[in-house]
Amino acid sequence: MTIKISQSDYYQSMGQSYHLSKNSSIDKTDIICQYPQELGKGYYREIQLREGLELAIENNQLHDDLIVECPERQHLLEFTFQISGSSSDKFVYANAGEYYFYGSGIAPHEQCQTSSKHQNLIVNVHVEPELFCCFIGENKSDIQKQLSYLVRNDNQEYYYCSKGKTTAQMQVALQQILQCPYEKITKKIFLESKILELMALLIEQTQQPKLTKTCSQKFNSEDLERLHYAKEILQRGFENPPSLIELAHQVGLNDYKLKLGFREVFQTTVFGYLQDYRMELAKRLLAERTISVQQVARKVGYAHAGYFSAAFKRKYGVNPKLYQKNHILSA
Incomplete structure (x- = not known):
């Protein structure tokens, strides 16, 4: 059996236990919500490390598969590690030992599903794009050139990364987060340092320059972003994909450059x-x-x-x- 619930109803059901937990919590920035009994067993822990940076740890065993209906919405930078269990959204299906990474921008209407087959343990981080830019320590124009796929305008659809394998380095940082021995300000400093470490490891794996080291000099940063956008269009419309000419028109490239770009950047043809x-x-x-x-x-x-x-x-x-x-x- 599968239960379907709107995002607002889901948060409301979690909020009922939020108020109970908040009253008994020593640290008001570290809140534990018990999972609603009608959905399953477990908890959702939310830690506000600073303005614009939030760590969430979800540990549950659901009675039934759960689908949360999410409306179109503004999206922060987000990275999620599926430590056990499995979950999926419109673009990604993640099993234990995998991660997915999203940039900022507009998230589309989608269904987010969590499986009831196994216990689910998930570590999730949300970062405001302004704070992310501060972490990087570069001026805005430099960030737009290097990380434009992660930091997009409020009217642009967000970047999403297909799932990746959680590396050994990532696993160590995740276990340190889950077993953090500190309290209060020391805990915040420690957890933030681990989040920055994870962020660095993720960017290293997903940044465009790494994917295109052998790419022809014919492609500038704007061309590369258009090619990645073309890949997104294909993934989202795979049931009824546009023609090559239509796809080239949608992303603002000519068909020759689109075909050449796919061969050099993704090592395959558009159809492939x-x-x-x-x-x-x-x-x-x-x-x-x-x-x-x-x-x-x-x-x-x-x-x-x-x-x-x-x-x-x-x-x-x-x-x-x-x-x-x-x-x-x-x-």
Whole structure:
């Protein structure tokens, strides 16, 4: 069974236990909310480290899968580590040992789902873009050039990073956060230092210059941002993607530069990238075993299940029905 709830109702249900916990908390900036009994067991801990910087630790075992309906909204910079369990939103499905990273800007309407199969332990950080710029210590124009994909205007859609593997260094910092032995001001200094460490490790993995070291000098920083935007459009509209010409027009590049950019930046063609994204999504849907192969085919944009099966077998060397069956046997 899956429970669906609006974001406002979700916060309201959490807020009922928030007031109870706040009264008994020694540190008013460190609040623990017990999970509503109708949803499951566990807690949500929120630590305000400074104005514009918030650490949240969520530890729960849900009775049923939970979907929170989130409206279009202004979004801060956010990075989330899935330590155990699994969760997903419009763009990312994260298992234990994975992270996802978002920049600031406008977040679209989406459904955020948390699984009830396992206990969920999540560490989440929200950072105001102004504070992030202060942390970086550069002037605004330099940040716009180097990290424009993370700090966007209020009217721009936010940057999102597909999930990544939590590295050994990240795991150490996360365990230090969870087992923090300090109190009051020492605790805040310690936790903030660990968050900055995680932020540095994430940026190192996701920044555009690293992804494009071998990229042709024909592409400037604006071109690179347009290419990443094209990738986002393909991911969000994979069921009914635009043509190459339409995509080039949407991101403000000519079709030649778009094709060349995908080859040099993402090491694939535009169609190849879209195909890989569809196949990865199909593999995840098949492994979940909640819908048929035919339904999976439709969800990833194939009108005919036969074409989907052939494409899946070319990619993974096994037909989708057998892949799904093997996951049922091993579940």
